[in-house]
Amino acid sequence: MPTDADRAGARHARARHSSAKRERRVWPLLLSLALVAAAVGGGLALHRSTSGDLDASTAAADEAAGVRARDQAARAAGVDQVLARRAQAVRANKVDQFLADVDAGNQKLVDRQRTLFANLRQFGFASLRYERLQEQYDQALTDKYGPSTYVVAVAMTYQIRGIDRVPARTMLGYTFTQRDNGRWMLVADTDLDRRLPRGSHQEPWDVGQVLVKRAPRVLVVVEKSQGKLATSLVAKASRAVRAVSGSWPGGWTGSGVVIALDDKVVRGADYTLPKNAEDALAMATWVYRTLPGEVNGVGERTDSYVVVNPRNRAKVDSRILAHEFTHVATAAYGAYAPRWLVEGAATYVEYLPMAGASDLALDTYREKVRTSYLAKAKALPSDATFFQNSDRSYPLSWLAVDYLFQRFGGTEVGTLYRELAALGTSQAARDRIMLEHVGITEAGLFRALQAAAAT
Known part of the structure; x- marks a missing residue:
């Protein structure tokens, strides 16, 4: 008979897998937004038309x-x-x-x-x-x-x-x-x-007959005939919203939108891509205050809606939605936080105790990450290679954020995230912000993780 530790290990293995696959979903979104400038430069004029265009x-x-x-x-x-x-x-x-x-x-x-x-x-x-x-x-x-x-x-x-x-x-x-x-x-x-531009087009109301169901701070969109799925997702999303609201530093007062349609291309999510189609579960897609090309090449974000992979929507649970809603909660901060912090924070909240979900043996998992991943690593996961090595990037990122929460507290971690997301445009800027708030750089954080594992 499996022990509690065995079940916890199995749960963590699944969680790491789904998290990793989720971020393989996000990479095409980032690529699409990087290509927005090319779309705009290719002749799609986004500025307002006026009647005074001629001298x-x-x-x-x-x-x-x-x-x-x-x-x-x-x-x-x-x-x-x-x-x-x-x-x-x-x-x-x-x-x-x-x-x-x-x-x-x-x-x-x-x-x-x-x-x-x-x-x-x-x-x-x-x-x-x-x-x-x-x-x-x-x-x-x-x-x-x-x-x-x-x-x-x-x-x-x-x-x-x-x-x-x-x-x-x-x-x-x-x-x-x-x-x-x-x-x-x-x-x-x-x-x-x-x-x-991809990501600011093909909204859920554009892709066929839909059914919209609500709860406080939750909106779910499914196919018109999928009432049972809508009811299930509303319950899961409601638990996830409460979890993120209670866990994220300073609280989160936003809302969770879950789009679970048959269409494989909705907003910034493209589940026709092979890397997304098979195992991806859900993706937090950006919502814009200003459109790509209006003020800057990638647009100004205001929020995020979650789009579920139609192939795997039966696998989506409250913890997965809590991971994605953490991305929603931080979407307005900016685009420059290091990937290890973005994904580590979302995974940190995903793994916390949550109403309606079994608690996870985090002490056991922390030790496993130290011995299986940290011992073989040379640095924190880099932005450039994060998704190429996602099986180890996610656990290490979780460990780094877990350390920050334990060592410095949620308030400092939340402030650090905000400043890195808004101002961390270079490694020098990231190091300066890290030193100001926690007294160590990213390299120093990695050494601190090694020291904690050795004690």
Whole structure:
């Protein structure tokens, strides 16, 4: 019969495996955001469109330019009216108004937009508006839809009631044409999809009929027919939210969003990639206050939503969601914390005692990490190789954060995390921040772990 230590060891083996696979999920997200600058530089203009793009003196001197400027202003004004009506229709629950500006001759588009409306209504937006960004010229689309074709990137600014602390922004692309009566109509809603930045597009309301279920500080999105799964995930997410709130230094007052759809590409998660598809469980994907390309290349983060791998959603439990919600709790701090701290902190919270979950034999696990991983290591896991060696990176990262909590306390660890995430842009900056808060550098922390293991 297995002993408690045996069961604890098995539990830790599974936890390390799932954590490691989870972070193999995050790597494509980081890659996609690193490529955002290339997407923006490739011709997708994200800055706001204005009617004053042409120099006034040139417009006065060049009659043709003046005509183009007036035409652009008229087109922009017409599309702005359409976008305003659509947002108002969602807020007021008026589906006919939402569909009134959709090309009635394209039944697939009408059906897709009707589904979109039904989905949007379920999320319970405290605020919602659409903002026209820069026109995206495409001769092929002009040839397809006619000379009045107006292809435009659109920012959707929203705030889900009881979930989002501040308004968030996401992107979509619309194609409009002007009818003989002068009215602008939506004729396509996917023409720009391939050019939009990954991670700030393809929201859960965009990918088919969904079911949204809520609890305090929890929102779960599943396929329309998956009510039983939604109920299960709401219970698990609620326990995980309470666990992170009670464990993270200073508390966490945010919310947990769990997206568990059949679609393999949602937000920044891509489960079509081989490294993600088989064993990945869930991924915390960034939510933006400003879009990639608006203020900087990668955008400004405000929060994070968790996207579950459709292949493995039955394996998701409260501890796994606590790991991901720790990423959610720290998402707004910044992007520069060392990977060992990011993943070590999430794993630390995941392994703590949690209501509804069996306690883990952490003393046994700590000793195992020291003998099996620390003894063979030469330094803390580096950002560059973390995921290449994830089987040992996660245990060592957990050990480092466990040491910091025991030696310096949660308040200091929380402050250290915030400063490293916001300002740790180089090794010199990281060392300076570490010395200021805990009196040791990353190299010094590794030596401290070795010394503790030797006692």
